[in-house]
Amino acid sequence: MTASPLTQSPTRPSSDASAQLERLIDVMARLRDPENGCPWDVAQTPATIAPYAIEEAYEIADAIDRGAWDETADELGDLLLQVVFQARMAEESGRFDFATVARAIADKMIRRHPHVFTDETTAARDDAALMAQWEARKEQERIARAETGALAGVPRALPALLRARKLAARAARVGFDWPDVEGVFAKVQEEVNEVGVELANGDRDALEDEIGDLLFATASLARRLELDPEACLRRANDKFTRRFQALEAILAEQGLTPSGRTVDELDAVWNKVKERERAGKTRSA
Template structure:
């Protein structure tokens, strides 16, 4: 069965509509930032004060997608796009760059990183391994142009720590700093856990923090070797814990109880009951 793609006329209309709405959004932001007639809060913002919102909005996009809440996803993507427009407007006021420069750079980068689509390397279009190698080579060349040297260069400090740990380990693995197989990573997790247990006995909180960090780093490395996203794994675990704990609260409420009124043994028994119900 052949794939169905939108007609050229439909695509042209969609692009034109998107261009119109994007221009409208840029104009709205310009009005909000007007020192005399704009919004006092928006006018007061700086790149530093707005930056955290971009991270928050990105997570809300990921959450909506994970829940397959597609109407919410469109809304959250709009919130994320607003952050790009907001930062671009502030930069334009300071004569640093504008939104056109932002879009020009990402468009040029996509063309540059996809020579198998836009250039002369179309012979590797269907070779996923070759495409990955080409992508990484292009990124490395870009890092060198920015005078970023070393295997770990360019990994943002602002990434969530668990995700950054996975990226650091992955980048190091590309130059051979890795275990031969996954059993080595599993052994490292056990080793780090034993060191955590030793520091618990010592009572040295600073050393304990260091060892717990090593344990989390090794767990992130294990997820990477298993071709899993550690952030996605933890989000799933968070969701599972939330679902089960709320079920515990509901079961206790049927008996006129709250978790605070129960001892550990009672809570554990209800928890195991919830787990059993999920599996049945």
């Protein structure tokens, strides 16, 4: 008889990993000690430290993007600290403890991977079949939590572009989507035109609404192209930063700064920076 997927134990972590995790939990308990702990840590609440978890997640993404693996290990530790911190405060208030957190995620992973942890098999072990199985399991969990509707469970606190991508993907699962990429691209163009109309009208509230629609449509286009809109924007931010710093360097060689230069002067230098980048790519190709 196959063991229950909720009680099976996959490969256990090394004894050192277990010991270090226990040590971290003990460190947090010491920091939160009302009498001998750190006053700052003792004063914190789940709400006051919640923003740090988001910040740490972005710092992990940045370190990975740069291939800074020593930094990545450090940043992962910072995020793990946030988990331990929240679990400690929850334990103090009698809600749950770290073991509850670890048990819940282990159970969830086993439950969502029956093709790995039980004799249950999918019709095919290809990516599409496994993704469909994953989404079906998540839907069952949402129903169990009394969450209804295709958009249930998409957190409002997500970064706006990421949330837009997830909302559009959820709607697409129930057929609310364009039949092809061209339809999404046409929607982006339509939203650009509507922004132009509101620019002419001078209605700031309507303009905010239309720019939001444009960003949402752009996120939907990225989704259909299997691109991450957040990653696309991060890349654009990095490119702008690189080019603007190069612009400043060119002006500095002439004893100048961007301040006081005309738009035409700055545009000319900007185009020079772009030409240098293109020439550099051609040489490296």
